[in-house]
Amino acid sequence: MGEKMLMKGNEAIGEAAIRAGCYFYFGYPITPQSELTAYMSKKLPKIKNAAFIQAESEVAAINMVYGAAATGVRTMTSSSSPGISLKQEGISYIACAELPCVIVNMQRGGPGLGSIQPGQADYFQATKGGGHGDYHLIVLAPSSVQELVDLTMDAFDLADKYTNPAMILGDGLIGQMMESVEFKERKKIDLPDKEGWTLTGCKGREKNYIVPFNLDPYEMEKLNFEIQDKYNELKEKEVRYETINLENADLVVVAYGTVARIVKTVIANAKKEGINIGLIRPITLFPFPEKIIAETSEKVNKFLVAEMSLGQMVEDVKLAVNGKVEVNFYGRVGGIIPTQSEILTEIKKYLK
16 A cells, blocks of 8 residues: 545646656646646755746746756646647657657636636647647546546656657646545656766767757658657557446447546436446547547447537547447537536437
């Protein structure tokens, strides 16, 4: 058994990051993730050789992460929707430079400045690149405060393993809720040695260079293909998901994060009415669990994608089923959280 405590989601991320060896945080406050920035501002100055900087802007923060990651340390930043948008150029540079770091996005309602209530409309931005060029983040979608802890720690390991930025994609509600969490002893895993590429001073060796470009288009194309090979390996080895009640389901819901928690209540309430509802909950949004969705579409002919957007993850579900079955969508936006009764009512429409 590990250490248990009651924590708010945003603060749990901070504690998990520190316990994962992240002593370098650069950020800028924005609702609804400011508690994470505040937590790091209190904790990191007490740790020898650690650094907390509230940058002058989100643009500055992501470039500080870029610099810290180039030295081989574990580093992170966090923000919410419009703040993450400001970081996109830097994230693209980091992905091209193949540097490990963790980025947290506690989504809020949008577009524009939007609201300060929860949203999930940053799915496209998170999973399809977000900035310029062909790149992907490793995207993890927690559904509880305990998963915020576990997946934050995993994010640092995955970022180091694949030398790629990783994102924790939550929403305002999961960052604000308080739940009991356990900080378990974690097994050490074999990770690549950083010694060969980090910028730590020459020390008698040849200089290292980390540059996210190549003016020779053939060399730049070669780099793109090499990075794509890494993404293909992620798709093969790192897909994560949860399934519930897929056997004999009348309809399968695909949902992640907070909405998936609500769907679990829908499943219980529907069962009382003699309706069998299944759930596929993607935990990795990139790589996306397309295989389990495709396999399930061979057995169940009705899907409902529920999310706090106007229909973003639904596109990946439709690609996964490849036109074999009916895929419906239900979403609320602008900071509205769908209720279990709304989702169940929607399900009944498609089962008539």
